[in-house]
Amino acid sequence: MRYFADWIIENLEFTRAIPSEYVYLIIMVVGGLLLLLFVVPMAGALTFVERRVAGKMQSRIGPNRVGPQGIFQFVADGVKLILKEDIIPTAADRRLFKLAPYIVFVGSFLTFAALPFSQKLIAADLNIGILYIFAVSSMVVVGIIMSGWASNNNLSLLGGMRSAAQIISYEVPQILSVLAVILLTGTLGMQGTIKAQGWAPQHWFLFHNPFAFIAFFVFFISAVAECNRIPFDIPEAESELVSGYNTEYSGFRFGLFFLAEFANVYVISAVAVTLFLGGWNTPFYLPTGIWGLLPSAVNLAGLITFLIKTFVLVFVCMWLRWTLPRLRVDQLMTVGWKYMVPIAFFNLVGTAVWMLVWGDKSIAALLGG
Amino acid sequence: MQSFNIVVYVFAAIIVASAALVAFSRNLVYSAFALLFTFFGVAGIYVMLSADFLAAVQLLIYVGGILVLIIFAVMLTHRISDVEISNQSLRPAQGALILIGIMAVLLGVIFKTQWSLEGQLEYQATTALIGDLLLKKYLLPFEIVSVLLLAALMGAAVIVRKEVRGEQSGGKS
């Protein structure tokens, strides 16, 4: 975002009359609104895609009435949710009940600030990028427990507590597995991590060395668990807990939980693409210094590459959901603590040893001589 | 920088207001959740002080970990459904003594610190610097931390053994 602001100040005459801070402010507000305009319809559309995918996988059709092939289903759903009655159950703690959707949505929306989209498209390329994403998304846990507690409903509270226990259990292997990549790059920044990779698959960190390969799966499995999706959906196991922590929520308050959940699926996929799958790297070279047609085209190619990779991973999440059965609570904790954590530790040590022996050479580099 | 000061004061106001809610709320659960805003404000101050790594860690550990721990602890208390019973003032005299002690230490620190950092702040990536200090200058404390964490792990194991045995008579999961 900084890049565009600097460019506008440099190239547009009339902005020089205004103090640069205000120009920054205006550009960032516009950028933030654009991001919201990307996130909300995208998350909404994912709900539709998920239902169609589920339909295909179960040999049925799925929603196909609203618009061609039903693509406006999510718009209809959104309108319906807004028109619904705004219910706060009498037993609920009104203040916390109202506060919880804010925290869940803010926690999931703020992660987009550090998510790259292309070479230049990123709201804030922080030095601590990946750590920032983990830090901000940890707010969601608090929002989830809050909604469960405030609802004052057996199913909600149990769902909220289980959800929190699950998220924090899988956060350990998740942040551990990322260390394998950080060892290779020496940076926490998202753009820096992508720049350290190449466009070709053998230059992705996924195929850098065997440990990075395992790290990707540890990361992705833990990330899916943090999204409370099948096979890790004990917190909202429909047949047991109705809908888990958001059982008492209806109307658009429920919609916000739903949006946050689908936005999170995008976030984990985008982070996985950034760390392991080469991000926006394309074979095209981005000339620096000039703002012409070519850099924009390269940027666009990067954006498209990044989005395609990300949505492939989003599809994998859906695929998992409609293929696998649900884990029991004790199995879930066993997988998290007794398998993922030790594997992640082993990976970390393995990557460090690899780097001591071969430096940051990848398998491809070693084979190619 | 005027806007810098305004933002710092906004964060400070968030910290003070939410901390007051933590201390004075009659409802224990509200106190716990108000901590979220306190931690958030502290993270904001860290960012303003160019401690980016610390800010992220503040959120990651305090909001994602300690706060969840506190909330779980609240849920473990007996008679939690009577939320009003909690957070009473007990033993004001002893409390005042501790308060004076802490105040003295804090005031000492406040007067000893050089405050005119404004303008000298350099915003840079601090992660590598922290790593450098930890693994070279402060190596011994760094390794001692692992022993401390080991002790904490053992403590957790002790709690499990005691509580799980006590719980077998009843309780829900």
Add this chain to the structure above:
Amino acid sequence: MELIDYLPIFILLIIAVLFVGGTILVSHMVGRRKYGKEKMSPYESGMIPVGDARRRFSVKFYVVAILFVIFDIEVVFMYPWAVIFKKLGVFGFVEMMIFIAILLVGFIYIWKKGALEWA
């Protein structure tokens, strides 16, 4: 990296809060309202709720949270190490292995003591 690079986060925060507040407000104004005692009671799959939901919870949740905090702190110490690992070389590797080894002892201990069981 300057302070202004953090501004987008602050702005996104405000936008997110306004979005949530705005949509809830619109929904509140547009939606019908019809009060019903049954409707406003907690949902329990059609059964009449028995007792209060806010019962005492199992200590297992608490133990998981403690373990998380410990491991979280540990991993946070590893992040700065990982960033400068290339510079440190063997020296940094040995230091971190000592750190991890000590914690591994703790991990095996709690595993054997059954703190990782959920049953």
